[in-house]
Amino acid sequence: VQLQASGGGLVQPGGSLRLSCAASGRTFSNYAMGWFRQAPGKEREFVAAISSRNFLTYYADSVKGRFTISRDNAKNTVYLQMNSLNGEDTAVYYCAASSTTYPTMRTNYYNYWGQGTQVTVSS
Numbered sequence: 001v002q003l004q005a006s007g008g009g010l011v012q013p014g015g016s017l018r019l020s021c022a023a024s025g026r027t028f029s030n031y032a033m034g035w036f037r038q039a040p041g042k043e044r045e046f047v048a049a050i051s052s053r054n055f056l057t058y059y060a061d062s063v064k065g066r067f068t069i070s071r072d073n074a075k076n077t078v079y080l081q082m083n084s085l086n087g088e089d090t091a092v093y094y095c096a097a098s099s100t101t102y103p104t105m106r107t108n109y110y111n112y113w114g115q116g117t118q119v120t121v122s123s
Helices: none
Strands: 002-006 009-011 017-024 032-038 045-050 057-059 067-072 077-082 091-098 117-121
Touching (some): 002 091, 017 032, 017 091, 017 117, 032 067, 032 077, 077 091
Parallel strands (some): 009 117
Antiparallel strands (some): 002 017, 032 045, 045 057, 091 117
16 A cells, blocks of 8 residues: 655644545555654654544544544545644654554554655644
């Protein structure tokens, strides 16, 4: 699976962004999808995940209630809607695909990774 993330940028605190991740190469609906992020000087951390078909979702506590993960299997795309952004959300965001089919926060369960898109929250 090849993954291409997009939609990052500079946004003011309290603002919103929607990230997209387009997949190609294999049957998208066979994979659970996840979003991770990595801030400067920090380890990569889990953000959100969604199962392959029944759209079960799973969120990190730090984004619960502010971020929403969704997918459109007809378009081979997963989204991350991010609202009420703050400085701690500044990071490079990565999408990833897992052959497990269920949403998981475990990095080593993801087989494929996109290249990342920068999100900067600043006034």
